[in-house]
Amino acid sequence: MHPSRKRRIRLIVALGAATILAVALVYTSVSASNETVQPSQLAKADPADTYQLTGKVADGSLRERSGGADFRVRDRDGAASVPVSYSGAIPDPFREGREVIITVRKQGATYVGERDSLITKCPSKFTEDSTQKS
């Protein structure tokens, strides 16, 4: 086979493979990802869907129990909140007032957290207010 023809075939095969992989990547990204929402955006939550809920643990709402915790998550900059029931590992920094990310599904009036999906933002890192006040 002529080398230029061989090169063209190789290029077409490579581009074809790359296209198939790219389509698979996009398709699985869309189907496997959860919508990221704050509590105020959960008003029309579909019980069939899972959501990645972000917000702060509302003050006075935390009740720890065997194997998990019940608490309310509120908007970062607002009062709207939803009740969350979670089972699984509770990260060390987790507490009232902390920013959390948790995968939830609506069950009745409560949002049930997926096992071990609770992550609490580490308070160790850089915040603007700690550096710019003087």
Added chain:
Amino acid sequence: MATVGRALLILALLAAAYGIVASIYGAVRGRPEWVASGRRAVYAVAALATGAFAILEIAFLRSDFSFQTVWAHSSTTTPTFYKGAAAWSSQEGSLLLWLWLLSLWSSLVLFLTRRQLRRVAPYATAVLLGFAAFFSALLVFKVSPFHTLAMVPAEGKGLNPLLRHPSMMIHPPMLYSGYTLFAIPFAFAIGALIAGQVGAADWIRSTRRFALAAWFFLGIGVMLGARWSYAELGWGGYWAWDPVENASLLPWLTGTAFLHSIMIQEKRGMLKIWNVSLVLATGILAIMGTFLVRSGILDSIHAFGASTLGLPFVMLIGVLIVGSIGLVVYRREALRSENKLDSMLSREAIFLGNNLVLVGLAFVVFWGTFWPLIAEALTGTRRALGPPWFDRYTVPLALVLVLLSGIGPIIAWRRATKANARRNFLVPTALALGLGVVLAAFGAASRPLALLMFVVGGFVVFSVGQEFWRGVGARRAMTNENPAAALLSLVARNRRRYGGYLVHVGMAVLFIGVAASTAFRDARDVQMNPGETARVGDYEFRYVNATSRAQFTNAGNLEKISLGAVVEVRKDGKKVTTLRPDRGFYPSTDDSLGPIGRYLAGEATSEIGLKAGMRKDLWVAMTPNIRAYEPTIEEGNRVFTALQGKVPAEETGAAIGLALRNRIIEPYRNDPPPATFRYIVSPLVTWIWLGALIVFGGGLVAMWPGPDAARRRARARAAARVAEDLGRTQARSTA
């Protein structure tokens, strides 16, 4: 001192700006004295950044709370070791660390190459100084570490207890060394592109060791982060596909690809566009990693508050991307390959496959990390991907990668014949398949992907082992050395090759550990009272009794209250070990929590109980139920608030200590409320850390200057001396 620190940073910015102009002017006009002046500007920036960093460190060690950053990130109760390291737990301190390390590494590379790369080095100097100017400007105009407080507080907020772990103290300098070292091959690649020298291999040779060092340090940083997560965060995992974790992995993956593919450019003059693109992408990803930690654009466990640094970083990254692409396109003719791939069954082809897999992995991780932003841009809705999505792509890619790392060392360059393929592959393949059959018989077949990883990992170990075996045999035949001496001289004579092989073995061991600990892990969360037993896998965990104690600093201040447990582990009725997990409660400086409440409502960290072994890790974390003490805490808050102002502070402090001991610490030990335990029995976790150690040991062997390099340097020095002497003689005769 703060004023001096500020002045040093301003001078560093000015020196960097001057150096950029001097280097470019010298390069364009062919004026070596300006080029040398630009290089000396780098040394000046290093000296100034060292001074600024030293001032900040001294302020931390002296608990000088007039520095705002010291007040916000340290305290008199912070142990001295952690005070020194608290400097880089802040935004501003970590940026200063970045600048300092960058300036040190830049000085080193420019000193080592001061008589080489005369056309490339000035532009590389300008690029490195560009980075230094960027970070100096951030520290001068955006987030100064030398802000002072008008009223000096008596006590600081303290270092976050989560960061009080040895690996977390070394982790940032390692990561930043990796990021800043990757700036060096990036800068020289840009220099080579601008100077039109990109086809030559000398800039690669001069910076290859820095790329290897970057890979080495970044890898250590990533592994230390994983170890910290496993030992300190109380969830029992070591990798969560968090955006910030991913950000550090990305340049490491592309850097690994680069370290492999430059061998093909050096040996065969191929893959020039690919290599220069890889090194540029790696440099940009290193900056992107730094940016992600600070921008807050993605939700991450490592929270980042709102920051004003996002825009400058986006602008820098934009300039780097556009400039890099523009230069590669402009120099595309000079980047044409000198040779073509002879066969798909050759080491070049395997290296190419390895590169495609590594870049594919990097792309998948990049895509998954930035998917929330991509989805928001495309659909208006922010969506996030979880670990299962990452696993779906990374597991098969990792399998292929490990397999290729076993094939690479034993396949011939240019074209493998049937005979040499049979000679090289027969034994490792047979042994690996045999291992698979044995493991399947012992139950590993229930997790096919893990079993496959054991087989390909075994193949790597056997194929590399075969290479060492044959090499030692050949040396012994030639020199009659004993096996150990033959092995040492074999490695010493070709450190790059055999160091690389060790890295491959380490990666195989690491991936076997990851596969086993992920696929065969047993975990259980359970609430227990003393005397109760929980079964996890083949083990029984018995909560024997509660523990409690108050820990004080050398100055006599209460550092933390620890509430824990003694857990006895048994298997088949026989005692295996005793674990002592606890949870440390660090006092908060928030007075609104009450005089007693602040001792239990501050930061809390898990000290895990761990019995690590080559076969299994037994891991336990516990959370005491301190809500049972809420009435006691509220009562104590009421009593001691009422006493404020009526009783001297020292007496109140002593009474609070007594109350904590008598009403909480001792009662907890004697009659604890139920505690929540998380038990994990996980096989081969130790192999992950062992594999990492082998990887870095191999990296060190590969980086260590060999006798050839020493000879080359001696020859270069001699040649330089001769040239200088000739120059002087010529000058005298002209005069």
